[in-house]
Amino acid sequence: MARELIVDVAGLTKRFGPREVLSGVDLSIRRGEFVALLGRSGSGKSTLLKILAGLDTDVHGQVRVDGTVSVAFQQPRLLPWRRVWRNVVLGLGERSRDRALAERALAEVRLAGHADAWPRTLSGGEAQRVSLARALVREPGLLLLDEPFGALDALTRLAMHRLVEDLWREHEPGVLLVTHDVDEALLLADRVLVLGEQGRLISEYPLAPARPRRLQDHFGVRADILDDLGVNDYATA
Numbered sequence: 001m002a003r004e005l006i007v008d009v010a011g012l013t014k015r016f017g018p019r020e021v022l023s024g025v026d027l028s029i030r031r032g033e034f035v036a037l038l039g040r041s042g043s044g045k046s047t048l049l050k051i052l053a054g055l056d057t058d059v060h061g062q063v064r065v066d067g068t069v070s071v072a073f074q075q076p077r078l079l080p081w082r083r084v085w086r087n088v089v090l091g092l093g094e095r096s097r098d099r100a101l102a103e104r105a106l107a108e109v110r111l112a113g114h115a116d117a118w119p120r121t122l123s124g125g126e127a128q129r130v131s132l133a134r135a136l137v138r139e140p141g142l143l144l145l146d147e148p149f150g151a152l153d154a155l156t157r158l159a160m161h162r163l164v165e166d167l168w169r170e171h172e173p174g175v176l177l178v179t180h181d182v183d184e185a186l187l188l189a190d191r192v193l194v195l196g197e198q199g200r201l202i203s204e205y206p207l208a209p210a211r212p213r214r215l216q217d218h219f220g221v222r223a224d225i226l227d228d229l230g231v232n233d234y235a236t237a
């Protein structure tokens, strides 16, 4: 049976002054779906995420997002004057002093034992895992990931892919992952969307449900996506 619809966007248009950054975007995401959004720099990906997060409501068209939404950004955005565990439960009202809750979330991102650490003592990957713990502790129906691995080295990135996939299976939120990395999208997502010039969604690629994913199974789609993005692909030529 189809899961509940948590994002229902129709005819979304966003302008900054005279400039149309998103144009007639239709998008639906169900709970438990993992969707990746690809697009060249400046195509409007972060703008779309901000709109879904409710951070920008000055738009035309229908934007319906049901339930709790969490966002993780490229930079972990931890408060340096708060210990790791306090960062995890920050802004949770009554539960913002619930150390046990923070520790459970930290264990999930394999950071048990770092609860009392200061953010400046963490590696980039560790800080990003704290940011994921902070996002998940809210039990979001929708998890928005804006280039969350973009600042990490290649090996840390691979480990983070595994972790995000595990967390997604465990919590089953709908995920919208914004990335520049076509391979990352193919490895993680069930569906890949491509945002083209003039802020239009130009393609949508459903991927076979088999997991773990093997990149070579998706070389055809990969070549099509690179075409959409206007990038020559020497690897598959």
Ligand SMILES: Nc1ncnc2c1ncn2[C@@H]1O[C@H](COP(=O)(O)OP(=O)(O)OP(=O)(O)O)[C@@H](O)[C@H]1O
Residues within 6 Å of the ligand: 016, 021, 039, 040, 041, 042, 043, 044, 045, 046, 047, 048
């Ligand atoms: N607050 C703003 N005021 C005016 N223009 C903006 C504003 N925010 C974004 N833009 C413009 O909207 C366009 C889309 O920006 P956005 O950040 O959504 O792109 P993006 O696809 O996320 O890019 P990147 O991949 O480089 O992060 C850009 O041309 C940007 O300059």
